[in-house]
Amino acid sequence: MTDEQYLYLVLTAVYLTDCVSCVHIRGLVFRACRPGRFRWLRPSSQLGNPNGGWMFRFPLPPLGSFVVCGPWPFSVSPEGILSYIAEAPQADRRADQVVMALAWGDVRTVKCLDKEIHVNGSLFVRAASGLVAGHWVSLLNRLRNEKASNRAAAIQSQLSETFCAPAARDRWNSLVRDASDLRLACNSLFALFFLFAPLAVWRMGWSLWLLIPAGAAVVNVAFIVLDFCRIHRKYYSKENGHRRLHAAVMIANPLAAIRSVDVVSRDILAEFHPLTAANVLCQKDSVTRLARSWLLDARHPMLPVCPTEDRLAREIEEWYRRATIDAAEKFLSEIDLNPAELLHPDPPDGATVRSYCPRCLRQFEHATGNCESCGGISLQTWDQNQNRASIDEKAPIPQYASTGLVAPP
Numbered sequence: 001m002t003d004e005q006y007l008y009l010v011l012t013a014v015y016l017t018d019c020v021s022c023v024h025i026r027g028l029v030f031r032a033c034r035p036g037r038f039r040w041l042r043p044s045s046q047l048g049n050p051n052g053g054w055m056f057r058f059p060l061p062p063l064g065s066f067v068v069c070g071p072w073p074f075s076v077s078p079e080g081i082l083s084y085i086a087e088a089p090q091a092d093r094r095a096d097q098v099v100m101a102l103a104w105g106d107v108r109t110v111k112c113l114d115k116e117i118h119v120n121g122s123l124f125v126r127a128a129s130g131l132v133a134g135h136w137v138s139l140l141n142r143l144r145n146e147k148a149s150n151r152a153a154a155i156q157s158q159l160s161e162t163f164c165a166p167a168a169r170d171r172w173n174s175l176v177r178d179a180s181d182l183r184l185a186c187n188s189l190f191a192l193f194f195l196f197a198p199l200a201v202w203r204m205g206w207s208l209w210l211l212i213p214a215g216a217a218v219v220n221v222a223f224i225v226l227d228f229c230r231i232h233r234k235y236y237s238k239e240n241g242h243r244r245l246h247a248a249v250m251i252a253n254p255l256a257a258i259r260s261v262d263v264v265s266r267d268i269l270a271e272f273h274p275l276t277a278a279n280v281l282c283q284k285d286s287v288t289r290l291a292r293s294w295l296l297d298a299r300h301p302m303l304p305v306c307p308t309e310d311r312l313a314r315e316i317e318e319w320y321r322r323a324t325i326d327a328a329e330k331f332l333s334e335i336d337l338n339p340a341e342l343l344h345p346d347p348p349d350g351a352t353v354r355s356y357c358p359r360c361l362r363q364f365e366h367a368t369g370n371c372e373s374c375g376g377i378s379l380q381t382w383d384q385n386q387n388r389a390s391i392d393e394k395a396p397i398p399q400y401a402s403t404g405l406v407a408p409p
């Protein structure tokens with residue numbers, strides 16, 4: 001292998017490391033290999049750690065896009081805040097969470113330090129990114145400043161906003177328009193590094209003629225940094241540190257500049273619920289699959305639902321989960337998805353199958369028992385006459401008593 005080939009091998013390896021992102025276990029990734037053809041996927045459970053996984057972005061910038069969304073990283077209720085949510089989008093595991101419950105009257109300060117949200121000077125939760133942490137801190141401070149009598153309505157209003165599809169669609173379309181020149185510049189830089197420069201070296205060797213593509217690359221990177229800062233300032237106006245950091249990284253490592261569209265697009269829909277983002281970015285069948293998975297987990301959370309006996313913590317968790325389900329089901333109805341139908345399990349796979357897990361929908365040959373993958377949720381049976389679920393569509397959301405936990409005193 002020649003020196004030039006070694007050099008390009010190293011450059012390619014550096015570039016590919018820029019195509020890898022760590023995503024929190026609760027995050028939902030929207031990845032497109034072609035414009036407008038998004039697929040949603042969860043972070044890998046094999047590559048990563050218990051709280052997150054590595055995701056690969058499509059390495060060719062002309063075609064790829066990358067967006068990450070997630071639920072609120074805490075529970076809130078009119079009574080207080082809880083640094084825990086029961087949601088476990090990964091089928092058989094939940095993120096490590098420190099359980100801290102505080103009544104609103106005891107919340108004195110809410111601040112963020114990079115990704116960390118601190119309440120009264122102590123770590124409360126870690127957000128998926130520094131950009132998102134600032135949003136959650138603003139939200140908590142807004143709710144804290146509400147009158148106690150208005151707080152329930154204020155939380156429900158904030159939850160409704162996370163399901164506002166027109167606002168999410170406007171934000172996404174606006175970014176696509178604003179980033180069109182930036183995307184073009186990224187493509188051009190990619191072509192300079194990985195097409196024209198190697199071609200020039202191969203045809204002419206190391207000569208002064210290479211100053212031409214080198215100069216073009218400098219101009220290209222300068223444009224990318226300036227345009228990146230303009231777009232970042234528009235959509236993340238308060239995040240000056242994040243903007244300066246990425247601008248400095250792009251100047252120091254021009255290969256990172258090729259991925260600058262990903263930096264501005266990654267958290268563009270972070271304020272919205274993943275179902276809302278899916279409705280904006282994905283095809284209908286993909287939204288339906290996500291809605292079913294989310295609704296099953298929300299209505300039948302993995303056990304234990306709340307890992308503490310603290311009464312305040314349990315009440316906050318239960319109130320917040322119920323409010324989120326109400327808002328989500330209203331949204332699903334608006335986009336012509338029937339929540340009750342989404343909860344129906346598939347028909348039995350064979351004559352020997354006698355029960356299923358209402359959360360993960362695995363099927364079992366015994367009529368009674370528990371699903372260990374879901375923490376011990378009780379199995380359910382089909383209605384034998386209609387060969388469909390014996391689920392009561394108007395059944396209340398499972399509470400502590402029905403999930404095998406001791407009810408709050």
Ligand SMILES: [Zn+2]
Binds near residue numbers: 371
């Ligand atoms: Zn299960």
